[in-house]
Amino acid sequence: MILAIESSCDDTAAAVIQNGKILANVVANQKIHENYGGVVPELASRAHQQHIVPVVKAALQQAGINKEELSAIAFTVGPGLMGSLLVGSSFAKSFALGLDIPLISVNHMQAHILAHFIKDEPDQKVPRFPFLCLTVSGGHTQIVLVKDHLEMKVVATTLDDAAGEAFDKAGKIMGLTYPAGPQIDTLAKKGDALRFKFALPNVADNALSFSGIKTSFLYFLKAEVQKDPNFVEKNLSDVCASIQHTIVMHLMVKLRKALGKYQVQDVAISGGVSANSALRNKVSMLGNEMSKGVFIPKLEYCTDNAAMIALTAHFKFLKKDFADQSIHPRARLSF
Numbered sequence: 001m002i003l004a005i006e007s008s009c010d011d012t013a014a015a016v017i018q019n020g021k022i023l024a025n026v027v028a029n030q031k032i033h034e035n036y037g038g039v040v041p042e043l044a045s046r047a048h049q050q051h052i053v054p055v056v057k058a059a060l061q062q063a064g065i066n067k068e069e070l071s072a073i074a075f076t077v078g079p080g081l082m083g084s085l086l087v088g089s090s091f092a093k094s095f096a097l098g099l100d101i102p103l104i105s106v107n108h109m110q111a112h113i114l115a116h117f118i119k120d121e122p123d124q125k126v127p128r129f130p131f132l133c134l135t136v137s138g139g140h141t142q143i144v145l146v147k148d149h150l151e152m153k154v155v156a157t158t159l160d161d162a163a164g165e166a167f168d169k170a171g172k173i174m175g176l177t178y179p180a181g182p183q184i185d186t187l188a189k190k191g192d193a194l195r196f197k198f199a200l201p202n203v204a205d206n207a208l209s210f211s212g213i214k215t216s217f218l219y220f221l222k223a224e225v226q227k228d229p230n231f232v233e234k235n236l237s238d239v240c241a242s243i244q245h246t247i248v249m250h251l252m253v254k255l256r257k258a259l260g261k262y263q264v265q266d267v268a269i270s271g272g273v274s275a276n277s278a279l280r281n282k283v284s285m286l287g288n289e290m291s292k293g294v295f296i297p298k299l300e301y302c303t304d305n306a307a308m309i310a311l312t313a314h315f316k317f318l319k320k321d322f323a324d325q326s327i328h329p330r331a332r333l334s335f
């Protein structure tokens with residue numbers, strides 16, 4: 001029975017897992033960043049401090065257990081915002097010390113991928129090793145070759161911004177609140193994805209890049225708004241559909257290349273941007289075309305949550321892979 005804590009960015013989350021089965025999964029979002037166009041680190045860590053005790057209490061209550069029944073405490077050690085990570089890690093370390101039980105550190109990006117192994121139904125299918133996972137979040141964009149639960153290799157990564165950041169920045173330019181990704185997704189449903197064209201980045205097969213897309217989007221809108229100050233309002237759905245199409249096409253070009261290079265039976269997506277409906281459709285189509293099994297997480301397991309931290313901790317617990325009290329969170333952390 002493991003309590004897992006996630007606090008790497010702007011969601012304070014706690015989950016309880018027993019023998020690999022999720023008993024509780026609680027998330028407190030932080031509305032405070034809405035008007036800033038992105039997460040404000042100092043505000044995020046203060047909000048984590050306010051949320052962490054009620055969120056952990058709620059998770060224990062939802063699981064119907066008391067803290068003495070716990071076998072270990074898990075927490076996100078990185079990557080993420082240092083101030084945010086410190087709140088979760090300090091809490092987890094103190095709790096484990098107080099209860100005299102093991103501490104388990106979890107890599108947030110590894111956990112996003114292992115979300116595919118959360119079995120809400122007993123006969124739920126899981127990806128077969130090795131498989132490729134496109135991990136797309138607000139801070140990361142990677143294609144990962146997953147050889148085993150705890151053995152992963154990044155085979156392509158972004159040179160600059162992350163895909164989620166590209167959505168959020170495009171939204172900010174259009175005057176949408178943070179996080180803009182889900183709003184762009186909704187608005188794009190009524191728009192024409194091919195109306196406005198933005199150049200796709202020309203980078204190596206194992207690289208992705210979003211800064212050029214962002215800049216060309218900014219200059220395009222500036223020029224249009226100069227001609228017609230109401231351009232954004234008049235064309236919002238088409239603009240959203242077109243920028244979403246560009247971001248998704250870039251991801252798909254790179255995923256197709258990786259699928260051509262690595263021998264895998266299955267392909268998966270994970271991270272906040274895997275909630276995007278256009279990406280979900282395109283990955284399903286690509287998988288079918290290339291005869292791969294396709295794994296797309298439930299919406300609740302796309303964005304940050306502690307259930308994925310709990311499941312990763314479950315695999316680490318089985319290996320007795322425990323952390324020491326001297327462990328420090330890491331803003332940057334690879335596999």
Ligand code: KG4
Pocket residue numbers: 009136137138139140163164165167168179180181182185271272273274275276277302303304
């Ligand atoms: O994984 P996540 O919750 O947090 C990080 O680890 O970064 O990802 C958050 C990101 C944000 O950039 C948000 O705009 C994006 O995921 N996102 C979406 C959608 N839902 C969340 N982007 C596009 N379409 C969506 N439906």
Ligand code: ZN
Pocket residue numbers: 108112137138271272303304
């Ligand atoms: Zn995340």
